[in-house]
Amino acid sequence: xxxxxxxNNQLFPWLLPIVIVILWQVLGQxxxxxxxxxxxxxxxxxxxxxxxxxxxxxxxxxxxxxxxVIGFAIGGAVGFLLGLFNGTVLFFExxxxxSIQMIRTIPHLALIPLVILWFGIGESAKIxxxxxxxxxxxxxxxxxxxxxxxxxxxxxxxxYGMSKWQLFTNIIxxxxxxxILVGIRYALGVTWISLIVAETIGADAGIGYMATTAREFMQxxxxxxxxxxxxxxxxxxxxxxxxxxxxxxxxxPAYRKH
Amino acid sequence: MFGIELxxxxxxxxxNEVLRDINVSIPKGSFTAIVGKSGCxxxxxxxxxxxxxxxxxxxxxxxxxxxxxxxxRIMFQDDRLIPWKSILKNVAIGGVxxxxxxxxxxxxxxxxxxxxxxxxxxxxxxxxxxxxxxxxSKPDVLLFDEPLGALDALTRMEMQHLIxxxxxxxNFTSILVTHDVxxxxxxxxxxxxLDEGGIQLDQEIDLQRPxxxxxxxxxxxxxxxxxxxxx
Numbered sequence: 001x002x003x004x005x006x007x008n009n010q011l012f013p014w015l016l017p018i019v020i021v022i023l024w025q026v027l028g029q030x031x032x033x034x035x036x037x038x039x040x041x042x043x044x045x046x047x048x049x050x051x052x053x054x055x056x057x058x059x060x061x062x063x064x065x066x067x068x069v070i071g072f073a074i075g076g077a078v079g080f081l082l083g084l085f086n087g088t089v090l091f092f093e094x095x096x097x098x099s100i101q102m103i104r105t106i107p108h109l110a111l112i113p114l115v116i117l118w119f120g121i122g123e124s125a126k127i128x129x130x131x132x133x134x135x136x137x138x139x140x141x142x143x144x145x146x147x148x149x150x151x152x153x154x155x156x157x158x159x160y161g162m163s164k165w166q167l168f169t170n171i172i173x174x175x176x177x178x179x180i181l182v183g184i185r186y187a188l189g190v191t192w193i194s195l196i197v198a199e200t201i202g203a204d205a206g207i208g209y210m211a212t213t214a215r216e217f218m219q220x221x222x223x224x225x226x227x228x229x230x231x232x233x234x235x236x237x238x239x240x241x242x243x244x245x246x247x248x249x250x251x252x253p254a255y256r257k258h
Numbered sequence: 259m260f261g262i263e264l265x266x267x268x269x270x271x272x273x274n275e276v277l278r279d280i281n282v283s284i285p286k287g288s289f290t291a292i293v294g295k296s297g298c299x300x301x302x303x304x305x306x307x308x309x310x311x312x313x314x315x316x317x318x319x320x321x322x323x324x325x326x327x328x329x330x331r332i333m334f335q336d337d338r339l340i341p342w343k344s345i346l347k348n349v350a351i352g353g354v355x356x357x358x359x360x361x362x363x364x365x366x367x368x369x370x371x372x373x374x375x376x377x378x379x380x381x382x383x384x385x386x387x388x389x390x391x392x393x394x395s396k397p398d399v400l401l402f403d404e405p406l407g408a409l410d411a412l413t414r415m416e417m418q419h420l421i422x423x424x425x426x427x428x429n430f431t432s433i434l435v436t437h438d439v440x441x442x443x444x445x446x447x448x449x450x451x452l453d454e455g456g457i458q459l460d461q462e463i464d465l466q467r468p469x470x471x472x473x474x475x476x477x478x479x480x481x482x483x484x485x486x487x488x489x
Contacts (some may be wrong), residue, residue, distance in 0.1 A: 152338055160351055177342075
């Protein structure tokens, strides 16, 4: 059975990152990689501890996370509602889908100059960029998820006396859920990318701001630390998305236990 | 319970005439089978009776009692169980409560599986759940759209037996669409042969239940089969 294979051990996926970190440390200590080019993991951790003690680390991480959550919530809600209406009501689809598809092809980070002119470099600029980036993947996946719900199940629901609302909550929404979750997972990635760029260009706080200031003072350890922070936050949000998948798709054998 | 009356029913999809001049009166509580080659219009006829398709010409009426479209249920070719609902919740849909659902599952012998997911069941078990779901709302009319076509021979015989038993017990009006003539003769009071959208034969089956494959059984079978093959 699949379950008993040795590589199904929970720790196994962490083997590769651990080996890479150890290798990195060893190469740094042997001076094969100069610490002005790339500080060793221990130096990065030390920088982290230093900033944690002054309280800077928590502050910047908190601000970035707040932006990510607010931007994701706004963009996600707009994308989800648009996908919902366009997937269920043909009138809305005809009215808005073409326009949305057109706007979607613009890389949302190309809006940065415009956004800075509109909102300055305040909070709303970053939240706006995240929201725009998040909106489209959620919209597209919600829309196609609803469009691809098994018509036969909907017909069955009608024959078996389900009301429109019951059809929606019992068949259409759960049927679209796998796609919606793919959208959420993808959108979480977009969230952090948008935030990194937005915070590097104009900000007075946040992880991106930390990176830019550290660059100006040539603090390599902090620059690398910020990259690691983004990686951790990204992995954390992906983990949350995975938990959602397990929760909502537990009926699907592919998500049942590995 | 109620019956069904079709008068000069025609159905076309664009230029494609699928049903023409169908006159049938189906009394309440009877068991009728509709057989024919694939593409003869038998599934469309069933969908018309269920109200899933409108007639192009003629009329469809529900007779012999208080007729409500909501009391018609269909058992489809595929089980159409909702994959994200447990077996019990699959049966308890459209106004059926848990207790009624459990009773229906009990009747098809699957109450032990009520907490399982549909994909954990075999094909035959899934169709039994679909039958339970159809019965749970105590329908007046139950339409079978080749529900046993995908099952193996043994499971199929078991299901035929179960359907006959439940029909005798609850007395709903049944219409079975099938391409299996022996299944039709086994279950129905009356077999209608459909070809190119029209009725070719309307045959009473006057056999004692439970039915054995005796000489009279096979002679009915042969007569119907000849009609289908000969057109």
